[in-house]
Amino acid sequence: MIDVNDLTKIPTDCSLTEFVGTTVLDTIGLVIPGIDSSLLEQMNLKKPYKSLGLISSRTGAAGQINAVDEAVKSTNTEVVSIELPRDTKGWGGHGCFIILGGENVSDVRRAVEISLEYIEKYAGELYISQAGHLEFTYSACADLALNIAFDAPVGRPFGFFCGSPAAIGLVMADLAVKASPVEIIRYMTPDKGTSHSNEVIVAVTGDASAVKDAVLTARETGLRLLVSMGSFPETPSKPFL
Amino acid sequence: MIDVNDLTKIPTDCSLTEFVGTTVLDTIGLVIPGIDSSLLEQMNLKKPYKSLGLISSRTGAAGQINAVDEAVKSTNTEVVSIELPRDTKGWGGHGCFIILGGENVSDVRRAVEISLEYIEKYAGELYISQAGHLEFTYSACADLALNIAFDAPVGRPFGFFCGSPAAIGLVMADLAVKASPVEIIRYMTPDKGTSHSNEVIVAVTGDASAVKDAVLTARETGLRLLVSMGSFPETPSKPFL
């Protein structure tokens, strides 16, 4: 038992069987091998899997959802729910809370492990300055996580750009969709589709090269505007697009 | 009159009759002896008391609601409303804004004083690390504050556990309800019942010892998982469960 009067004695190396791992952006990956039936009933899941995988971050959403998209592609698991809390540790965006389901716990655990690996990579396209943040993601072939979260057509290229403060996101989107022949599939603002975050978010589909170009134009624009606000952004990982 | 060009000359020892006191978690307790009738009309309270007591915190909700529950038990006052802003000063949870009502101002003032005392105590079960936070509360005999906020059956034991990032809250709840024969009365997530906080919250009832055991199991689990994220939590008061 933990001694709550000496919290620094709690082991940092977690031995709970539910623990899978942690990564950047205050992300934790967990599994529930066989969820309690009374709790499962309250959760009111569309598909009441007994084995659940959980991805939960304080900061970021699109990168994590794209990471989970990769994980469900390559494992026998499914996305059960995606929720976007208003978080980012004091910044103007979202965190995420994603539930995966599967028939057996080893599949689910593997999906969470894969998600954590991709989250570290995809976090490279999250840029955070003292003034605001930018998030980008790209998938050559969207699967069900991106479909559930952003109506991405399954099997098609997917691009995502998000800027905060919100006006930066709108100018990014305008220049991106002017520069490339893409189709807008989602438009989100503080009052529309977000959890009142200070962001404009646009998601697009189209031919792979057009979608990727749109994302790169949005990134170029967003970085220039964000830096105009007086501080340089950093990324928790390494840019890869 | 205050000189707004020298804000540091404002007395820290507040002499307004409305002021009752402050405590941990950026909490202020206030009374409005006879609220303005045009303001009362706009407030659209269920019970239009003229004497109002106010409890308002930047961080925490369950401990404050439990504290107010104690206050209304022992004074001639009633809970008028409980609101949960998305706050916690940059963390992923709630603050609170609670209005009490009574027929006379001394009753209401006493209720606010009692609330402030219990808030300091109950804050001992709020644990905050660099990565996230956990909140627990327990009542042997719930009254109307806990009933209004969480559907707690009046007169029955009540247990509450909350974890952030959200996935920690779900694993805490799963192990807690498996370990003890309790009944789940509320299940809250970023999209369900919260103000888009990054939390899973579960409230339970049952026999006193089962409810308390469930809270302790949740606490043990939550602390282990929170520490796995790389930093030790602190509490603004002293653990007491």
Add this chain to the structure above:
Amino acid sequence: MIDVNDLTKIPTDCSLTEFVGTTVLDTIGLVIPGIDSSLLEQMNLKKPYKSLGLISSRTGAAGQINAVDEAVKSTNTEVVSIELPRDTKGWGGHGCFIILGGENVSDVRRAVEISLEYIEKYAGELYISQAGHLEFTYSACADLALNIAFDAPVGRPFGFFCGSPAAIGLVMADLAVKASPVEIIRYMTPDKGTSHSNEVIVAVTGDASAVKDAVLTARETGLRLLVSMGSFPETPSKPFL
């Protein structure tokens, strides 16, 4: 092209034609000379102007809305939308995202420039301490920005007071409306009219001197209560009321 592997090389002096300027409260002013038609369709604006002006801040709303009110009065532009994200960089309030529209881009650019000038001035009535914040604004003659955001009667005096934690805002409002014969036009709380911010907000109209007196009474009250919480507030600009 920006080198994303050396973000500190991005010019701080932004050369994009969309850039207008920045000011206090992490505010950026931008224009979109001719918005992309597919994006315009997604935005679903009430009035689909092709030239848009954008005002976007991490912190503050009433001062910015009042500033935009001045800008639309003196330019051939109109307010298209006002959204209040839950932001304030870790504090308990809002940021803002305001869209202006006009028939030609020079009008819109001028409106954004005027807005930025007034935002710097009006930010002088935003007070932020370690515990919470207060915001005040006053207009002798409200126009459509204040009307859209707070139902201010056009052409009439307008006063606004906001306190966080929320209870401070309610006591400020009670004393302000008792002290001056004003009419309450908006009452907002964490659950009512806000994006779950930790604020009580009251907007009033009436005779100019009564409205201004109400704002000053609210300010006097709010500053005393905020300081009682243990730290002195600062303002990003200079008090002017």
